[in-house]
Amino acid sequence: MTDCSVVDLLSGKFSVGQVVKVKGWVRTRRDSKAGISFVAVYDGSCFDAIQAVVPNSLSNYEEVLRLTTGCSVMITGEVVESPGQGQAFEIQATGVEVIGWVEDPDTYPMAAKRHTVEFLREHAHLRPRTNLIGAVARVRNSLAQAIHRFYHERGYIWVSTPIITASDTEGAGEMFRVSTLDLENLPRNDQDAVDFSQDFFGKESFLTVSGQLNAETYACALSKVYTFGPTFRAENSNTSRHLAEFWMMEPEVAFADLDDVAALAEDMLKYVFKAVLEERGDDMAFFAQRIEKQAISRLESFISKDFAQVDYTDAIEILLQSGRKFEMDVSWGIDMSSEHERYLAEEHFKAPVVVKNYPRDIKAFYMRQNDDGKTVAAMDVLAPGIGEIIGGSQREERLEVFDARLEEMGLNKEDYSWYRDLRRYGSVPHSGFGLGFERLVSYVTGMSNIRDVIPFPRAPKQADY
RNA sequence: UCCCCAGUAGCUCAGUUGGUUAGAGCGGUGGACUGUUAAUCCAUGUGUCGUUGGUUCAACUCCAACCUGGGGAGCCA
Numbered sequence: 001m002t003d004c005s006v007v008d009l010l011s012g013k014f015s016v017g018q019v020v021k022v023k024g025w026v027r028t029r030r031d032s033k034a035g036i037s038f039v040a041v042y043d044g045s046c047f048d049a050i051q052a053v054v055p056n057s058l059s060n061y062e063e064v065l066r067l068t069t070g071c072s073v074m075i076t077g078e079v080v081e082s083p084g085q086g087q088a089f090e091i092q093a094t095g096v097e098v099i100g101w102v103e104d105p106d107t108y109p110m111a112a113k114r115h116t117v118e119f120l121r122e123h124a125h126l127r128p129r130t131n132l133i134g135a136v137a138r139v140r141n142s143l144a145q146a147i148h149r150f151y152h153e154r155g156y157i158w159v160s161t162p163i164i165t166a167s168d169t170e171g172a173g174e175m176f177r178v179s180t181l182d183l184e185n186l187p188r189n190d191q192d193a194v195d196f197s198q199d200f201f202g203k204e205s206f207l208t209v210s211g212q213l214n215a216e217t218y219a220c221a222l223s224k225v226y227t228f229g230p231t232f233r234a235e236n237s238n239t240s241r242h243l244a245e246f247w248m249m250e251p252e253v254a255f256a257d258l259d260d261v262a263a264l265a266e267d268m269l270k271y272v273f274k275a276v277l278e279e280r281g282d283d284m285a286f287f288a289q290r291i292e293k294q295a296i297s298r299l300e301s302f303i304s305k306d307f308a309q310v311d312y313t314d315a316i317e318i319l320l321q322s323g324r325k326f327e328m329d330v331s332w333g334i335d336m337s338s339e340h341e342r343y344l345a346e347e348h349f350k351a352p353v354v355v356k357n358y359p360r361d362i363k364a365f366y367m368r369q370n371d372d373g374k375t376v377a378a379m380d381v382l383a384p385g386i387g388e389i390i391g392g393s394q395r396e397e398r399l400e401v402f403d404a405r406l407e408e409m410g411l412n413k414e415d416y417s418w419y420r421d422l423r424r425y426g427s428v429p430h431s432g433f434g435l436g437f438e439r440l441v442s443y444v445t446g447m448s449n450i451r452d453v454i455p456f457p458r459a460p461k462q463a464d465y
Numbered sequence: 466u467c468c469c470c471a472g473u474a475g476c477u478c479a480g481u482u483g484g485u486u487a488g489a490g491c492g493g494u495g496g497a498c499u500g501u502u503a504a505u506c507c508a509u510g511u512g513u514c515g516u517u518g519g520u521u522c523a524a525c526u527c528c529a530a531c532c533u534g535g536g537g538a539g540c541c542a
Contacts, residue, residue: 084501
């Protein structure tokens with residue numbers, strides 16, 4: 001008797017006649033007066049369930065008749081070709097052992113019926129049992145594995161950048177404080193300010209908002225690196241595209257300019273989309289059927305076409321020429337708002353688009369100044385329906401230019417001492433970008449709320465489970 | 466955080482222009498039927514009507530605040 005997963009059974013890894021054992025949960029049960037019951041069992045290994053045909057001759061057939069959605073079972077039996085529609089193989093059961101009953105089927109939240117994603121979110125511990133969230137989990141995994149594979153195949157080193165940081169200079173948003181001080185009884189210094197020298201790290205510390213600055217140090221030694229891990233933003237963002245805890249993937253490449261990493265972003269996205277179409281055709285078919293009709297076709301089209309690329313300056317011109325009345329007026333120098341980005345990606349280009357070379361005044365201190373004196377070598381990748389999925393730049397590697405920029409922005413040189421060292425000792429041009437992993441999963445699956453593509457979403461007022 | 470909308474059975478919703486007994490579909494349960502495919506057909510139960518306070522003879526229905534969710538905006542990934 002061989003233990004086997006549902007995916008192995010359905011894909012024909014076991015030959016007809018073999019006796020197997022399957023463990024999983026009941027999706028549905030149908031009884032026939034012909035003296036048999038059909039029990040669909042899933043184990044998460046693929047979208048579909050395996051159908052077990054259970055004869056009423058089993059000694060515990062009475063139990064089988066009481067099986068409901070969610071019961072856990074172990075079924076033994078012979079692999080047979082299925083005479084019915086919908087599956088190639090099924091199991092002719094010779095034994096059904098009920099491992100765990102559902103204590104009250106009437107109130108079991110995950111009934112075999114359609115639920116709203118909002119309802120599922122309120123039962124985050126049970127929602128992975130649904131077709132929908134199970135499919136999201138498998139696609140998410142497929143994408144994560146493909147990202148690692150992509151970089152590994154190209155000689156990139158995965159660098160684990162710290163989650164706790166003592167520098168509050170990362171500048172990418174509000175940070176969560178990390179402290180072991182007693183909030184009820186805070187130590188005070190001479191100035192009656194909180195005395196962080198008594199805190200765990202001897203200074204103020206926070207959860208990271210980006211691994212970029214740390215990744216740069218490794219890129220300036222190992223040439224091609226990337227980070228992939230959790231990131232935290234304490235912004236009070238209540239949208240379908242923001243999380244307080246999310247996963248970000250950030251490549252950082254020495255001797256690379258903005259165009260190099262724009263090309264890298266395109267290659268990487270095409271690679272992982274191709275992988276998910278190959279590996280998770282079952283789940284993707286479900287998304288196409290139930291969530292987003294274009295789920296598969298838009299990925300196929302994405303893979304086969306070149307990215308649209310446009311300079312910020314030209315993008316502004318496109319918006320001005322569009323004849324469209326926008327809420328926010330368009331002029332060179334504005335930080336484009338959602339409506340502008342959506343127009344570019346969804347209406348003008350009708351495809352993901354890379355916007356490059358933004359005005360320096362609206363971008364971060366570390367981005368490389370262009371020769372025009374007005375713009376920096378920054379890029380955003382805008383995806384239809386999601387908006388900004390990637391943000392990146394070439395980093396300023398010239399110490400004197402960097403210092404001038406710090407001063408201009410009123411930032412303290414001492415706070416960036418180790419970051420400046422990279423520019424003092426064997427500085428090299430380098431570039432990188434950040435990909436919001438959940439936004440990627442959102443785009444691929446068509447799931448419109450980012451809280452449904454991460455197992456346990458953290459957002460303002462939301463940290464249950 | 467701002468603007469708009471919503472919160473009624475396990476789920477999805479309808480409804481009450483304030484007044485005795487609050488409805489439907491789905492799910493569950495019982496039955497019929499069937500190598501079936503969230504199957505089909507018949508029957509069947511269920512509700513502190515988001516929370517707190519106010520107005521009123523009377524509130525699920527009106528008012529206020531709050532909480533939660535959705536859509537949009539800002540911030541960004």
